[in-house]
Amino acid sequence: MASKFSATPEELSKIDHNPPKKGWMDTPVEFKEHTFCWGAKGKNLAALELPNARDWSPADEDWKLPENWQKIFLDGMKERLGKYRSFRLFMDICVRCGACADKCHFFIGGGDPKNMPVLRAELLRSIYRRYFTVSGRMFGRAARARDLTIDVLKELWYYYYQCTECRRCSVFCPYGIDQAEITIIGRELFNLLGLNIEWIAGPVANCYRVGNHVGLEPHTITSSVEFFCDDIEDVTGIRINPTFNRKGAEILFVAPSGDLFADPGTYTAMGYLMLFHELGLDYTWSTYASEGGNFGFFTSNEMGKRLNAKIYAEAKRLGVKWILGGECGHMWRVLHQYMDTWNGPADFMEVPVSPITGTRFENAKSTKMVHIAEFTADLIKHGKLKLDPSRNNHLNVTWHDSCNPSRAMGLLDEPRYVLKSVCNNFYEMPENTIREKTFCCGSGTGLNASENIELRMRGGFPRANAVKHVRDAHGVNMMSCICAIDRATLKALMEYWVPDVEISGLHELVGNALIMKGEKERTLDLRLVPLPGKAAKE
Amino acid sequence: MRILFSFIAVLALVLIAYAGVKTANLQFLFGVVVPYAAIALFICGFIYRVVKWGSSPVPFCIPTTRGQQKSLPWIAQNKLGNPSNTMEVIGRMFLEVFLFRSLFLNTKTEMTSSNRVVYGSEKFLWLASITFHYTFLIVLLRHTEFFVPTAPFFLDIIKSVDGFFEIGLPRLFLTGAVLLASTAYLFARRLYIPQVRYISLAADYFPLVLIIGIAITGMLMRYVYLTDLVSVKVLALGLLSFKPVIPEGIGPIFYVHLFLVSVLLAYFPLSKLMHMGGVFLSPTLNMANDSRMTRHINPWNYPVHVHTYEEYEDDFREKMIGAGIPVEKEGVVNGK
Ligand code: HEM
Ligand code: SF4
Numbered sequence: 001m002a003s004k005f006s007a008t009p010e011e012l013s014k015i016d017h018n019p020p021k022k023g024w025m026d027t028p029v030e031f032k033e034h035t036f037c038w039g040a041k042g043k044n045l046a047a048l049e050l051p052n053a054r055d056w057s058p059a060d061e062d063w064k065l066p067e068n069w070q071k072i073f074l075d076g077m078k079e080r081l082g083k084y085r086s087f088r089l090f091m092d093i094c095v096r097c098g099a100c101a102d103k104c105h106f107f108i109g110g111g112d113p114k115n116m117p118v119l120r121a122e123l124l125r126s127i128y129r130r131y132f133t134v135s136g137r138m139f140g141r142a143a144r145a146r147d148l149t150i151d152v153l154k155e156l157w158y159y160y161y162q163c164t165e166c167r168r169c170s171v172f173c174p175y176g177i178d179q180a181e182i183t184i185i186g187r188e189l190f191n192l193l194g195l196n197i198e199w200i201a202g203p204v205a206n207c208y209r210v211g212n213h214v215g216l217e218p219h220t221i222t223s224s225v226e227f228f229c230d231d232i233e234d235v236t237g238i239r240i241n242p243t244f245n246r247k248g249a250e251i252l253f254v255a256p257s258g259d260l261f262a263d264p265g266t267y268t269a270m271g272y273l274m275l276f277h278e279l280g281l282d283y284t285w286s287t288y289a290s291e292g293g294n295f296g297f298f299t300s301n302e303m304g305k306r307l308n309a310k311i312y313a314e315a316k317r318l319g320v321k322w323i324l325g326g327e328c329g330h331m332w333r334v335l336h337q338y339m340d341t342w343n344g345p346a347d348f349m350e351v352p353v354s355p356i357t358g359t360r361f362e363n364a365k366s367t368k369m370v371h372i373a374e375f376t377a378d379l380i381k382h383g384k385l386k387l388d389p390s391r392n393n394h395l396n397v398t399w400h401d402s403c404n405p406s407r408a409m410g411l412l413d414e415p416r417y418v419l420k421s422v423c424n425n426f427y428e429m430p431e432n433t434i435r436e437k438t439f440c441c442g443s444g445t446g447l448n449a450s451e452n453i454e455l456r457m458r459g460g461f462p463r464a465n466a467v468k469h470v471r472d473a474h475g476v477n478m479m480s481c482i483c484a485i486d487r488a489t490l491k492a493l494m495e496y497w498v499p500d501v502e503i504s505g506l507h508e509l510v511g512n513a514l515i516m517k518g519e520k521e522r523t524l525d526l527r528l529v530p531l532p533g534k535a536a537k538e
Numbered sequence: 539m540r541i542l543f544s545f546i547a548v549l550a551l552v553l554i555a556y557a558g559v560k561t562a563n564l565q566f567l568f569g570v571v572v573p574y575a576a577i578a579l580f581i582c583g584f585i586y587r588v589v590k591w592g593s594s595p596v597p598f599c600i601p602t603t604r605g606q607q608k609s610l611p612w613i614a615q616n617k618l619g620n621p622s623n624t625m626e627v628i629g630r631m632f633l634e635v636f637l638f639r640s641l642f643l644n645t646k647t648e649m650t651s652s653n654r655v656v657y658g659s660e661k662f663l664w665l666a667s668i669t670f671h672y673t674f675l676i677v678l679l680r681h682t683e684f685f686v687p688t689a690p691f692f693l694d695i696i697k698s699v700d701g702f703f704e705i706g707l708p709r710l711f712l713t714g715a716v717l718l719a720s721t722a723y724l725f726a727r728r729l730y731i732p733q734v735r736y737i738s739l740a741a742d743y744f745p746l747v748l749i750i751g752i753a754i755t756g757m758l759m760r761y762v763y764l765t766d767l768v769s770v771k772v773l774a775l776g777l778l779s780f781k782p783v784i785p786e787g788i789g790p791i792f793y794v795h796l797f798l799v800s801v802l803l804a805y806f807p808l809s810k811l812m813h814m815g816g817v818f819l820s821p822t823l824n825m826a827n828d829s830r831m832t833r834h835i836n837p838w839n840y841p842v843h844v845h846t847y848e849e850y851e852d853d854f855r856e857k858m859i860g861a862g863i864p865v866e867k868e869g870v871v872n873g874k
C-alpha cells in the first residue's frame with residue numbers, strides 16, 4: 001500500500017509559509033503519507049503495563065479507543081493542570097504575538113501553519129478553553145473553544161508527533177512558553193488512550209527489560225565492545241580490555257546505546273574506550289544500566305522515571321563514587337533536569353572529582369553525574385592529554401549544537417573547547433542557527449522512524465540549509481555533535497540535502513587526535529580510512 | 539469577522555455609556571457602580587488567577603537556557619541567559635520584564651529566491667510592545683493626579699518630560715499619541731503579517747480596540763471636548779474615600795472613557811492580559827539552572843514500578859556468565 005518516498009530535495013525545498021485562507025478550525029487534519037509514525041504494537045504497550053494495549057494504526061478510521069476516551073483525556077488534562085504549573089500557565093498567558101511562529105523547524109521546512117508553535121499549542125488550548133475556562137464554555141467557537149471530537153483528537157495526535165520537544169520556540173517567547181512542555185503533556189494524554197507510536201514504545205519496552213533501546217543483550221554488548229577494541233588495535237596497535245558490571249570501580253560510565261549499535265556512533269564509542277584507557281581510568285560499563293537515553297521521557301513522566309531508575313540503582317549496587325555520561329542530547333535533558341528529582345537523592349555517592357586533574361565538579365555535586373564533554377575539556381585544559389590535531393586535518397569540521405544540551409542545560413563551550421583542541425579546521429554555522437538558537441535534526445523525541453521520512457527531511461531542512469552554507473563557504477565535510485540521535489539521523493539528513501558532509505561524535509575526533517602511550521604510527525582514522533599523507537608505506 | 543466583532547463590541551460599549559448618561563441620566567451607574575464593580579472584579583480576579591497558578595506545583599527544574607551554563611571555572615557563564623542562582627535569576631527576569639529581552643532578540647525567517655532560509659533581526663514587535671507598555675504605564679501614572687489631593691513628586695517630572703515639545707494648547711502629551719500609535723501598530727501587524735493574522739483570535743483584537751477606544755476618548759477630552767478637571771477630581775476622590783458623589787458639569791464623553799476603562803479592568807483577569815502576572819511565575823524563566831547542584835523536590839513524586847537488577851539477572855544470568863560478566867548469584871539457574 002505504501003508508496004516509496006520519492007520527492008527530490010529540489011521539490012521539497014519549495015516551501016510556502018503563507019497560511020491558507022480558511023481558518024485553522026475549519027481545516028480538518030489530513031494524514032499525509034511519510035509524515036507520521038506507525039502506532040504502537042499491543043505487545044509492547046502490554047509489556048509496559050500501559051493502558052489500552054492493542055495493535056492499531058493511525059491511518060485507520062477506527063483507533064480502537066475505549067468507550068469513555070473523552071472522559072479519560074479530560075480527566076487526565078485536569079489532573080495535569082493541577083500537577084504542572086507550567087501547563088496551566090502556558091494554557092493561559094500566550095498573547096499570540098507570533099514571535100515563536102517562524103521558529104519551529106517543522107514550520108520552516110514544511111509551511112504547515114499548524115506547525116507554528118503557537119498554533120500547535122492552540123490546538124490543545126482550544127480544548128482547554130472549552131472545558132476549563134468560563135469564556136470558552138460561554139462563547140464556544142467565538143472564543144476559539146471546541147469540543148473534543150475524534151477528529152480533533154486525531155489532529156492533536158498528528159501535530160504532537162510533529163514536535164521534537166526541541167524548545168527553540170521557548171527561547172524566543174517573551175514568557176518562555178515552551179511547546180516542548182505542552183507536547184510532553186499532550187503525549188502523556190495520548191498514552192492514557194494507548195496512542196503511543198511504535199518507534200517509541202518498541203525501544204521503551206526493550207529498554208525496560210533488556211536494558212537499552214536497541215535491545216542489546218548483555219553478551220551482545222560485550223561482543224560489540226570487543227569488536228570496537230579489535231578495530232582500535234588495528235588503528236593503534238594497543239589492546240584495550242574494558243570491564244563490565246564491575247563492583248568497586250570508581251566511576252560508572254553510561255552511554256546512549258546507539259553508540260554501541262551503528263556507525264557513526266560506534267566510532268564515538270571507540271573514542272571513549274581509547275580515552276579511558278589512556279587515562280587508566282578506574283571505570284566500568286554496565287549491561288543493566290546500558291542506556292543513558294530515555295524514550296520513556298517521550299511517553300510519560302512516569303515511564304521516564306521507570307527507565308531512568310536503573311542508573312542510580314546500578315551505581316549503588318556497584319558501589320561507584322560517581323557517574324560519567326556519554327554523548328547524547330535528550331539523555332542529558334533527563335539527567336540534568338529530571339534524574340535527581342525522580343530517583344535521587346544520590347547521597348550514596350561522592351561529589352565527582354576527576355582522578356586525573358583533581359577538579360571537583362561542583363556543578364554536579366548533587367546529581368553526581370558529569371558530562372563527558374565537561375570531563376574531557378577539563379583534561380585538556382590541564383594539559384593531561386597529548387593530542388595531534390593534524391590527524392583530523394582531512395576534515396573541515398562544523399559543530400551542531402544538539403537541542404537539549406543547548407536549551408535545557410547550556411553545554412555550549414565545553415564541546416567547542418574540546419573540538420578546537422582536536423582539530424585544526426573548525427567553522428561555525430551562521431549565528432542564528434547555533435548555540436541556544438540551534439536547529440533540531442528534525443527527528444528527535446522518537447520521530448527517527450523511516451515511515452515518516454518526509455517529515456524528517458522537512459524538519460531537518462533548516463539545519464541542512466545552514467550546513468550547506470558552511471560547506472559552500474569553507475568546504476566543510478564533517479559535522480560533529482554530542483547526540484546519539486543526531487548521529488543516526490543527521491547522516492540520513494545530509495545524504496538527502498548536503499550529500500558530501502559526514503557526521504561524527506566529538507569523541508571520535510578526540511580518539512583520532514589522541515596520542516596514546518606505546519601506539520604505533522597512525523595510518524588510519526577510527527573509520528579505518530587511510531589518513532591522507534600518512535598512508536602505510538609499502 | 540473576529541476583527542469586525544471587536545470593533546462592534548467596543549462601539550456598542552461606547553454607545554451604551556453615552557446613551558446611558560445622555561438620555562437616561564445614569565451618571566451614578568456609570569460613574570460609581572460600574573467602576574466599583576470593575577475594580578472589585580479586577581482585584582479578586584487577579585488574585586484568583588495568581589493563586590490558581592500558584593496552587594499547581596513546579597515538579598521539575600526546567601529553565602530554558604539561553605547561553606553557556608555554569609560548569610568549569612574557566613568557562614565564562616552567561617549569567618543572564620543561563621542563571622545559576624537567585625540573584626542571576628532576578629537579573630534575567632529584570633531584563634525580560636522591563637526590557638523585553640526575548641522580543642529584542644527576535645529573528646525573522648525568510649526564504650530566498652534560491653530556496654534557502656535566511657534569518658534577519660526583527661525589532662518592530664519589540665519596539666511597538668515596549669513603547670506600548672511604557673506609554674501605558676506613564677499614562678496610568680499621570681492619572682494618579684486625580685486620585686490624590688496634592689500631586690506626587692513624580693508627576694511633575696513626567697509632565698514636563700511628556701509635554702516637552704510644548705505643542706498646542708493644552709500642551710500635547712506625547713505619551714497619549716505614542717500609546718495610540720503603538721497600539722495601532724500592534725493592531726495593524728495582526729492584519730498584515732499573514733501568520734499572525736492566522737493565529738489571532740477575537741480575544742487578541744478586542745483588548746487592542748478597547749485600548750484604542752480609551753486612548754481616543756481620553757484625548758478627545760483633553761483636546762476637543764474639554765472636561766472640567768476639578769469636577770473629575772471630586773468624583774475620583776469621592777470614589778477613593780468611599781463617599782461617592784456625582785459632581786455637576788461632567789460631559790458624557792468622560793463617562794464613556796470611564797466605562798471603557800472599567801470594562802478593561804473587569805476583562806483583565808479573564809484574559810491573556812494576565813500575562814502581566816504570569817510572566818513572573820513562568821518556570822522556564824524564573825528558575826535557576828542548578829538542577830545538578832541542588833536536588834529539586836517534586837511534591838507529588840511517587841514510587842514507580844521498575845525492572846530491578848535481580849529480575850534482569852534472572853533473565854540473562856547464563857548469557858552473562860557466558861560472556862564473563864560478573865553476576866550476583868553464580869549457581870542459580872532460571873531464578874531458582
Ligand atoms: C515581561 C513583561 C511583558 C511582556 C514581554 C509583554 C508583552 C506583550 C505583548 C507582546 C503584547 C501583545 C501585543 C499584541 O497584541 O500584539 C502585550 C499586550 C498587552 N500587555 Fe504586556 N507584556 C508584559 C508585561 C505587561 C504588564 C506588566 C502589563 C500591565 C498592565 C501588560 C499589559 C498589557 C496589555 C494591557 C496589553 C494589551 C493588549 C493586547 O495586546 O491584548 N503587559 N504585552
Ligand atoms: S512567542 Fe509566546 S506569547 Fe508569543 S505567540 Fe508564541 S507562545 Fe504565544
Ligand code: SF4
Nearest residue numbers: 104163164166167169
Ligand atoms: S519545541 Fe521545537 S518542535 Fe516543538 S513546537 Fe517548539 S520549535 Fe517546534
